Amino acid sequence: MIQVKELFHDYTGKGQHAVRDVSFTIDRGEIFGFLGPSGAGKSTVQNLMIGLLELQRGAIDYDGVSVKKVGANFFNRIGVSFEHPNLYAKLTGYENLKYYAGLFDVSTVPPLELLDLVGLKEAAYKKAAAYSKGMKQRLVFCRSLINRPRILFLDEPTSGLDPVTANRIKELIIRKKKEGCTIFLTTHNMYIAEELCDRVAFLNEGSIVAMDSPRELKLKYGERSVKVEYKNGAGFESELFFLGSESERAAFNKVVTEKEIQTIHTQEATLEQIFIKLTGRELA
């Protein structure tokens, strides 16, 4: 189990915290989604969790052992897929994996087997510099799996991928979960989070504003939402109202009374809409 407790982080040293009082736990075999817009503090939390940043305040424990005390062996058990493909451009895809595998003390997956899983076998001996952005993203994802990790940290794993390849990656993530792998998924893509995550946490300006399973969040915050489309001058506009709130009900009534309504639909709120409702910001 991973336990993160009262985490704070300040890059400036002037009390301007990029992460403020963040606490959560992740159970073994769980996919935990960390949702938030750019600059919300997602990467800071992930970097603290994988030891790239030194812990200033708070605690991060892996099965009761502090991240401060984990040795080199900790890295034999984790896999990290970075958002920005960080590869040796002058080496082939195969070489990138082969040399990375050589850094581990545990048995690793043969590079070609992994490349085949993500549809890169044909390009195995091409230099990474010649790969498209999506291919690089897949190669970075492959690299995170090379040491058969027990804990996976995935940062925007489907970013820049076409729908078919993105589905392939999603299937692999689900397969890893079934194998018992714990997955920390950082994303601003609500669909991915909704589809894959057992639980999600919304992060805004360094703090967690909500945390639960996607279904519970929808039940809690997404009840009785109505989407109204109305005419506004020469064009159309649409607005979403959560009717559980008195002020939103009043706003809804005002629009219905004053505007030329085109359509009204009741709907289940998406995670993005809930995020906007809670923070006033968009995820992307």
Added chain:
Amino acid sequence: MFSRLVNLFKLDLNVTLRNALAWVMGGTLVIMILTVHFLIPDSEFEGMRQYFLDETEHTVLKGALLEAGVAEEWVFNSYDSLHEAVLQDRQSVGLVYRGSLESLQVVMLHHGALSPENVNLLRASLEKTMAESAGLSPGGGYQVEYLRELVEPVSNKMHALPSLLAFEVIVIGFLMVAVMIFQEKSEGTIKAYRVSPGRTGAYLLSKTLVFASLGLIYGLVFIFSTMGLPPNLPLLCLVLALAVSFYTLAGAAVAVFFNNISEWIFVGVGLLMLNMVPIISYGYPAFSPAVLTYLPSYPLLFGLRELLVPTGKPVFLLVWLLLALNAAAFALCLPLVHRKLMKEGRS
């Protein structure tokens, strides 16, 4: 641990050899070899020149100087002409003899600091000349004893080899480790390394071994193509490898403070130029202030000359010095690399 280091070594070697800078270094090697073969003359290397002015009573020393084989154009007739000649020739020292043979005074004109070695040599040479001129036997107060066999004069070509080795070949580590670090920073691969079991020590050691090996091969190709088999090949190999390894560690310690070659260039090239200053003492022995001897390149340059053109001076001191420098550089570099490359943000 060992297999990880071997793996890292292969990785670093591959990445280095595929970098365009490797081709530039190869091209530089060819240019250096061609320069030695076709541009540097085979003529004898002239060390520090001594110009004379005899202002003694009856100019009794002038004849003795000419008899001793001093070229006529190096013996001047007036102080102004001597002063002008010394001023024009930075590799010279002017000596003015005054008084009588019984109470001879010598005035020395030179451009800057002289090394204690050169001052002692000049003093001994003057005392000898004065004693002989006064008709005293060489045993009058002192005697000359050669500790080593006299060596043949060195050609300009052979004289150039140590400086090319020290300032073109050995600094390969300083330059290339910086390029590698910047490449890893820009590609982000260093971030991937940080989340693997690979540690800072292995990271640093691998790069040091790669550049020490490449520098050694580079240096040996240069030496074999210019002078053939050196007199003491095993010791030369050891010195080359240790020297490149030291400069690699020094280069890494500097490079970690910068993000790219543009930021690094002023400091990096400035340090390389500072490192090259002892070449002035090497080419112009009349200029060798003590402060220059503190630069690591100073003993290295003269040690390499001793290795390529042996005169019997001990070189083992240089090996010990390089070992100590490597140990110190590694101890300094390890925490710097760990702090600046292996961690992010303010800790």
